[in-house]
Amino acid sequence: MGNGSAPGNGSEPPPPPPGGHNVAALVLGIVLILLIVGGNGLVCLSVCTERALKTTTNYFIVSLAVADLLLALLVLPLFVYSEFQGGVWSLSTVLCDALMTMDVMLCTASIFNLCAISVDRFIAVSVPLNYNRRQIDLRQLILISTTWIFAFAVASPVIFGLNNVPNRDPSLCQLEDDNYIVYSSICSFFIPCPVMLVLYCAMFQGLKRWEEARKAKLRGGIYGGNRKLYHPSPFIEREQAGLEPDECNPYAHSDHPLPGDYVMNNGVQTVSYPHLQYPPPGHSRKRAKINGRERKAMRVLPVVVGAFLFCWTPFFVVHITRALCKSCTIPTQVTSTVTWLGYVNSAVNPIIYTVFNAEFRNFFRKVLHLFC
Structure with a gap:
C-alpha cells in the first residue's frame, strides 16, 4: 500500500547481500503475506456470514x-521479490x-x-434521524465507490506513462517524477489525514453530547411510589392515593366539566375523550438511537486510525522529503524500514x-477451532 516505490526511489539501490539474495526479506515477506491474507480474509468472511x-x-x-487483501496478492509478492534480489528490479x-x-x-x-468511515460515522451522530442503521444504503454505497474511484484517479498517471522518462534505469522500480511524488503524497495522506481527524473529533463530541442528553433524560424520568409516567393516549389513567375520585377531578364540581367518560377500575380512574384523536403510542415522535453495537464499533475506529498513522506517517515523511x-x-x-512498516x-x-x-x-x- 505504499504510495511510492520499492527501496531505491531516487537513490542507488542497496548492494545485494552475499550470494545476491536477501533471505530474511523473503521469509519476512512470506509471513507477512500469509498474515494479511488470513486476517483480512477472516474479516470479510465474518461480515458476510455473521448477522451480528x-x-x-x-x-x-x-x-x-x-x-x-489486494495489497498482499498484487503488490507484496513483487516487492518481496525485489527485496530478495537485493533491491534490483529484473x-x-x-x-x-x-x-x-x-x-x-x-x-x-x-x-x-x-x-x-469518518464521514459515515459523523452523519450517524449528527443527523441520526436520516441515517439507515439496518442495512447499507445508497449514500454508503456511493461513499465506498467514491473511495476506489478517487484512489484510481490518483494512481492512474503511472500506468498511463508518467514513469516513461528519458534515461530511465530499468534495474530500479520506482516513481520517476518528483512532482508526482509530492502530488500523490498530498492527495493520499497529507490532506485526508487532517480531514479525517477533524471529523472524528466532531463525531465523538456529538456522541458525548448524545450520551449526556440520554443520561439526563433517564434521570428526569419519574418512577417509583404512587406516581407513574404515561405516554399521551386516548386513555389518561391516574392512580389514586387515598383520595376520592371527585377530589382528584378538577372538573367534577365545575359547571363546565370536560366532556368525557369516567370509569373506576380497582381504584384507578380512567377518563376517555372520544372527540380527541391522539397518535398511536410510540409514533408521536420519531426517536434516533445509537445502539451498543454501534458504540463498540466507534471505539475500535480510533485505534485503527492510530495504527494507520503510526505505520504510514514515517514513510510519507521520508517519501516527500526525498522528493x-x-x-x-x-x-x-531507513527507506526500506519505513516501507516495511x-x-x-495491513x-x-x-x-x-x-x-x-x-x-x-x-x-x-470459531473458525480457528475448525482447523486446529
Missing part, C-alpha cells in the same frame, strides 16, 4: 480489508509501472476508506478487531 456483524460500519471495514518496466500503480492506489484506497530535498541523504536502510499495517487491522471487538473475536475463534 452486518453493520454499516463493518461494510466500510470490509472495503478496507479488500484493499489490504522484470519488465511495464510490470514495474503496474506495481507502482497498484501500490499508490491501494494505499490511497486505505486512507480514503478510513475517511469514508523535495535533493541535497538530503536518506540511508537506504507501512506494509505491516496485517495489524484484523488483530485490532480481534482484541477490541468480541463479535469478531468469537468468529475468529
Whole structure:
C-alpha cells in the first residue's frame, strides 16, 4: 500500500547481500503475506456470514480489508521479490509501472476508506434521524465507490506513462517524477489525514453530547411510589392515593366539566375523550438511537486510525522529503524500514478487531477451532 516505490526511489539501490539474495526479506515477506491474507480474509468472511456483524460500519471495514487483501496478492509478492534480489528490479518496466500503480492506489484506497468511515460515522451522530442503521444504503454505497474511484484517479498517471522518462534505469522500480511524488503524497495522506481527524473529533463530541442528553433524560424520568409516567393516549389513567375520585377531578364540581367518560377500575380512574384523536403510542415522535453495537464499533475506529498513522506517517515523511530535498541523504536502510512498516499495517487491522471487538473475536475463534 505504499504510495511510492520499492527501496531505491531516487537513490542507488542497496548492494545485494552475499550470494545476491536477501533471505530474511523473503521469509519476512512470506509471513507477512500469509498474515494479511488470513486476517483480512477472516474479516470479510465474518461480515458476510455473521448477522451480528452486518453493520454499516463493518461494510466500510470490509472495503478496507479488500484493499489490504489486494495489497498482499498484487503488490507484496513483487516487492518481496525485489527485496530478495537485493533491491534490483529484473522484470519488465511495464510490470514495474503496474506495481507502482497498484501500490499508490491501494494505499490511497486505505486512507480514503478510513475517511469514508469518518464521514459515515459523523452523519450517524449528527443527523441520526436520516441515517439507515439496518442495512447499507445508497449514500454508503456511493461513499465506498467514491473511495476506489478517487484512489484510481490518483494512481492512474503511472500506468498511463508518467514513469516513461528519458534515461530511465530499468534495474530500479520506482516513481520517476518528483512532482508526482509530492502530488500523490498530498492527495493520499497529507490532506485526508487532517480531514479525517477533524471529523472524528466532531463525531465523538456529538456522541458525548448524545450520551449526556440520554443520561439526563433517564434521570428526569419519574418512577417509583404512587406516581407513574404515561405516554399521551386516548386513555389518561391516574392512580389514586387515598383520595376520592371527585377530589382528584378538577372538573367534577365545575359547571363546565370536560366532556368525557369516567370509569373506576380497582381504584384507578380512567377518563376517555372520544372527540380527541391522539397518535398511536410510540409514533408521536420519531426517536434516533445509537445502539451498543454501534458504540463498540466507534471505539475500535480510533485505534485503527492510530495504527494507520503510526505505520504510514514515517514513510510519507521520508517519501516527500526525498522528493523535495535533493541535497538530503536518506540511508537506504531507513527507506526500506519505513516501507516495511507501512506494509505491516495491513496485517495489524484484523488483530485490532480481534482484541477490541468480541463479535469478531468469537468468529475468529470459531473458525480457528475448525482447523486446529
